[in-house]
Amino acid sequence: MKKKQKSVQTMIFIALFATLMCIGAWIHFPGPVPATMQTFVVFVSLGLLGSKNTFIMLLIYVVLGAVGLPVFSGFNSGFGALTGPTAGFIWGFLLGVPVFYIFERYFSHKKSLIIIGYIIYILIHYIPGALWYCRFTVGEINIPGLLSSTLVTVVPFIIPDGIKLFISILTVNRLKKIIKTKL
Numbered sequence: 001m002k003k004k005q006k007s008v009q010t011m012i013f014i015a016l017f018a019t020l021m022c023i024g025a026w027i028h029f030p031g032p033v034p035a036t037m038q039t040f041v042v043f044v045s046l047g048l049l050g051s052k053n054t055f056i057m058l059l060i061y062v063v064l065g066a067v068g069l070p071v072f073s074g075f076n077s078g079f080g081a082l083t084g085p086t087a088g089f090i091w092g093f094l095l096g097v098p099v100f101y102i103f104e105r106y107f108s109h110k111k112s113l114i115i116i117g118y119i120i121y122i123l124i125h126y127i128p129g130a131l132w133y134c135r136f137t138v139g140e141i142n143i144p145g146l147l148s149s150t151l152v153t154v155v156p157f158i159i160p161d162g163i164k165l166f167i168s169i170l171t172v173n174r175l176k177k178i179i180k181t182k183l
């Protein structure tokens with residue numbers, strides 16, 4: 001019975017974080033690449049739910065947007081949002097999770113290495129975003145286009161994402177004290 005209860009609890013938390021991911025997309029600051037609260041939601045989800053459940057949550061989020069619910073930044077959805085200029089960032093959320101899993105699995109006892117895992121996660125998140133934006137805006141991926149794309153899509157977000165990471169670590173530590181069960 002306990003295993004079934006834990007499973008239901010985990011599903012509820014996955015659904016909650018998928019919802020928070022949608023809300024995080026709607027809290028955005030406009031620009032060529034809108035700044036959202038999604039990275040904060042992903043950081044907290046990785047810390048509380050773990051990488052496997054976060055991956056499931058992100059898949060649910062992408063599927064919700066793919067079927068037409070306005071869950072992406074700017075209330076966008078559908079195929080256009082998943083192939084448009086900022087689509088690489090949506091896919092980047094998923095691509096970083098398997099790498100974070102390695103840190104979670106082998107270094108969970110060392111907080112400094114987990115923080116490095118978060119940093120590598122966000123860098124992996126940036127890479128497909130910058131590459132796709134370059135391909136979309138320049139028409140091909142080349143060094144000048146990639147440098148220009150990186151200046152627009154990555155550089156302005158480094159400090160805000162660092163702040164979100166710091167606050168998410170504090171949030172996870174606090175929530176772990178409140179949520180007594182391991183998800």
